[in-house]
Amino acid sequence: MRAAVVTAFGDADVIEIQHLPTPTPGPGEVLVDVQLTDLIFVETAIRAGLHGGFFDVTPPYVPGSSFGGVVRTVGDGVSADWIGKTVTGRTASFGAHAEQVVAPAESLLEVPDGLTLETAVAVSGDGYTALMLEELATDLTGKHVLITAAAGGMGILLVQLAHRASAHVIAAARGQAKLDLVKAHHADVVIDYGQPGWEKLVLEATNGAGADITFEGAGGTLGATAFTVAADHSWFSAHGAPSGGFAAYDEADAERRGITVKGIRDLRVDTATTTVTAAQVLARAAQGDLVPVIDRLYPLDQLAEAHRAMTARELVGKALIRIR
Template sequence: MRAAVVTRFGGPEVIEIQDLPAPAPGAGEALIDVELTDLIFVETAIREGAHGGFFDVTPPYVPGNSFGGVVRAVGEGVGADWIGKTVVGRTASFGAHAEQVVAPAENLQELPAGLALETAVAVAGDGITALMLEELVPALAGRKVLVTAAAGGMGVLLVQLAHRAGAQVIGAARGRAKLDLVKAQGADVVVDYAEPGWDKQVLEATDGHGPDVVFEGAGGALGATAFEIVADGGWFSAHGAASGGFAPYDEAEAERRGITVKGIVDLRADTTSTTVTTAQVLDRAARGDVAPVIDRVFPLDQLADAHRAMTGRQLVGKALIRIQ
């Protein structure tokens, strides 16, 4: 089978398309013919060798986690009725950017009637995190909410959720095309954080008070600035690292100012207190509560180009990878 392989840590050029032996499902697993996979920013950082404390991977490895496709075979303990079903799911670790993949059957969800596979794959991964944040955050009605990296795959969903919850939404992104997208998703105010003084624009939009809630998906210096302007007694999620690292903040200052901070550990499946399931995400997508915006679908042969487009901030919304 054909698969993308990260041959060593480095730039997009380390990704090669290789022929690998087809996997076989073990006990509790299913074998899936993959049609589409998701691509998220953190995968580009992992490819470069970052986030080793969170993701245990050593090259060579097949990247990718979330996928959509058709179940070809099942292992011991998995019902044969799965065979032939169109599903979305996630691997136990990596391996999704390949023509076939094995995954725990418990990680699979049958595609709901009427929901396109592209939509399901685009929303499944980001949607889990977005709905986790929705479950963790205090009630948003009447609150002033800042979403950074608001034109990214998850940022779009968070803008939609905050808008539907009755918040005043401020979306921060880079460039007119992205700001227009964020505005179309329900943001009341949009701010270009490529411009100096963007934080002052946020403060002006909140009457000098600062946002009550910050969904921080940019990380780095942008995330640090967002933390500086969150209102005392506010709520802050440091869940994104698109700038190379999660938003740095002073725990003592957060305590002094009464700010509740949620980090990546609060959003990992093995540590979170939330109860969000893929089935819930797909149901919300089928009802239109969350609607991913897909910018481009790259063929598997162009996975390296997809990484370049993502790190070059060229995408407005999601990128997917078509495997076959």
């Protein structure tokens, strides 16, 4: 089978297309003929050798986790009824950017009627995290909600969820095309955080009080700046790192101001305790609560190009990888 392989930590040139043996499903596993896979920003950072404390992986490895395709065979203990079904799923670690993948049967969901495979794959990863953040945050209704990296795959979904909850949605992104996109998805205020002093516009939009809830997906200095305009006794999620690291904040300052902060380690713990399920994500997508924006669809042999586009901030919405 053909698979993308990260041969060493480095820039996107370390990704090679290689021929590997087709894997065999073990007990409780299935083998899937992959049609589409998701690509999220953190995968580009892992490829570059970052976040080693969060993700245990050593090259060479096949990247990717979320996929969509058709079940080919099943391992012991798995019903043969899965064979031939069109499904989404997640690998136990990595390995999705390949023509075939082995995954736990418990991760599979049959794609419901009325939902395309593209939509199902695009929403499965980002949608899960977005619904988890929706669950963890205090009630969004009527709150000033700041969303950074708002034009990214998950940012768009958070804008949609906050709007549906009747929040006052303040969406921050870079460049007019991204601002236009989040405005079209019902952000009440759009702010270009590529402009100096953008945080002052957040204060203006909140009558000087700051954001009640912040979904911080940008990281780096942008994330640190977002923390300065979080209201006292607010809720702040530092879940994104495309700007070179997760948002830095002063823990003593957060405690003094009564701000509840969810860092990346906290969110990984919460992933194990959330009531959100993958089935719920697809159900919310099927009913129109989660509408992913797919910017580009790359063939497998252009995975490196997709990584470059993502790190260069060229994407407006999501990129998917077409395997076959």
